[in-house]
Amino acid sequence: MKDSLLKELQQHVASEKTYLGDGYYRxxxxxxxxxxLAFLLMDPCGGSVVNPQITLVKAKDNWEPVKLIDLGxxxxxMYEVSEETAEKLKARLDELVGKFQxxxxxx
Numbered sequence: 407m408k409d410s411l412l413k414e415l416q417q418h419v420a421s422e423k424t425y426l427g428d429g430y431y432r433x434x435x436x437x438x439x440x441x442x443l444a445f446l447l448m449d450p451c452g453g454s455v456v457n458p459q460i461t462l463v464k465a466k467d468n469w470e471p472v473k474l475i476d477l478g479x480x481x482x483x484m485y486e487v488s489e490e491t492a493e494k495l496k497a498r499l500d501e502l503v504g505k506f507q508x509x510x511x512x513x
Contacts, residue, residue: 407462407469407503412441415503418510423454426509430454439464443502447478458483460499471495 416433423430423446430446444459457478462469474495476483485491 407471407499409464409467409469411503412462412469415443415506415510418513419506427512428509431506431509436461441469443499443506445502445505458498458502460495460502462499471499474498 412433418424419426419431419433421432421434423432425431430448432442432444432446434442434444436442441462442459443462444456446454447457449455455477456475458474458476460471461473463472464470470487472487472495474483474485474491476498485495487495
């Protein structure tokens with residue numbers, strides 16, 4: 407993901423949960439070179455469940471996905487980037503970014 411796209415999303419979504427019509431969104435900066443993008447579902451006890459959460463690391467002017475956690479599906483998914491998972495991670499990141507953009511444009 408381009409750095410400019412991340413900055414655009416950050417104009418609408420905070421590091422705490424931001425409600426955007428269909429659920430809660432979050433962009434949490436872990437460090438200058440690591441961020442987490444997440445869509446959150448509410449659980450019956452008032453907490454939230456990541457569906458999914460993708461960790462990105464900065465590589466020049468791009469952010470590359472390195473880890474995915476999805477507790478909102480069954481069976482749950484948790485994996486880090488490898489030769490076997492790299493394409494799936496990128497596809498899930500594209501889906502999540504599309505979800506962010508759709509929710510932002512609807513509000």
